[in-house]
Amino acid sequence: MEANRCPMCGAIVPTGRARCRDAFDEVCAREYSDPGFGAVHLLTVDAYALQHSEEHGPRSNAFHLARLGRLIERGEDAAIGRRPPRAVGKAEEARYRRLPELDPPAFRGTLTIADVHGAGDPEEHARRVLAWARSVWEAYRPHHEWARGSVSSGY
């Protein structure tokens, strides 16, 4: 079988999976079933979304980049959280609609979901996810100024 390269992130899709999304779904299932793996869940979601922005809405880059900046630069908790109260959720939706549309960079990072998929234990998983997330954050350097500004303005 020929190598199957993802047109968005450039990963060689892990054997037996049709596309990156399948590997991502498997990683998320593991993060949801084991809190050790789930400790880095938000990094996984942001890194994946930023490398596959065509799969998401036009404002998703801004949303995920702002959060990734907080997770990486401020060390905020990346664990799977509880759903926010309804009022908070509504306010977040309103803010989301005001986000800018950030163009994704042509090159979206040296690491991909393929480098994360299949880690042996939570520590290895966390190391891989953090390296992946940092590579995506670096690839989005042209938008760092916007992301940092959005953090200080409370987004």
Ligand SMILES: [Zn+2]
């Ligand atoms: Zn991909």
